[in-house]
Amino acid sequence: MGRQPCCDKLGVKKGPWTAEEDKKLINFILTNGQCCWRAVPKLAGLLRCGKSCRLRWTNYLRPDLKRGLLTEAEEQLVIDLHARLGNRWSKIAARLPGRTDNEIKNHWNTHIKKKLTKMGIDPVTHEPINKPSITTTTTNCSSQQTPSTVDHQSEPENIRPPSPPQKTDESLATSEENSSSSPPGTCCGAESGSSDNNRDDDDPLMNFLWENDTPFLDPWWDFPAPPAGNTINNVDMPPWEENFAWLLDCQDFGVEEFGYGCFNDVDMGVNNINTLNMGDKLYNAPPG
């Protein structure tokens, strides 16, 4: 069906985001919450398409994002999850608090893939590259160790080939969705059409993960649209100085560009972030 472009390309800016654009987007989201991405650029005064705004927010501006490289534990978790979920980065990301699918995907492609290859493990199948097959188990309730105990270098057997990721989306998603409500121990068996081998109930780590489906996502920043007063501080939220610390540090924007007074920009047309007072704490620009 004739699909419309996500934006009409006319007057739509592309390329790297500027600090000013970031400011506008942050302010808008903080003020209005996340809704109707298509309308966001217009309402926020951005010459971007909604898609771009959503991406920018979810991948970079979200206050709950962790910055920096994935830790060893996170990396291991990604590997383990990838073995089960395949390239479903969003699913994987949902289990790593503060990490985005894009980030994980990038990290996978740039670091982990190489790492696994070096170790003689096929990053796609998670099987040893030189071994014809490693299927030592007949069921999916195989002995899989927790990542913390996994040593891929010496024990590639720990990496179980994933179920074919292509066509098991529904079953996987369903099992995931249900996992939070259905007690463990009932999968792995004569479940309906169980080609879905994405769960290993005797895997403590995965049990934990499944049972805690999407627990990591902080609900607080899914702001409700604020009341007229727009005092987001009314919402029960963690201290903003923590979550925007990186913004305040201006590490990524460049101090000179973003400016320490960025949140005091009265020209932004919306109630700006400094109405939040950053947790009732005014930010003082450091010298220099």
Place this chain on the structure above:
DNA sequence: AACGCATACAACCGCGAACGT
């Protein structure tokens, strides 16, 4: 110091799913 290559990451594109009418 200059150049070329490799790497890492941000951003874009296209597709399919979900939802509304």
Place this chain on the structure above:
DNA sequence: CACGTTCGCGGTTGTATGCGT
């Protein structure tokens, strides 16, 4: 049920930065 719209996902590309020669 068919169609249109919007959103989210995954693959891919572009660009900035680092490193070696």
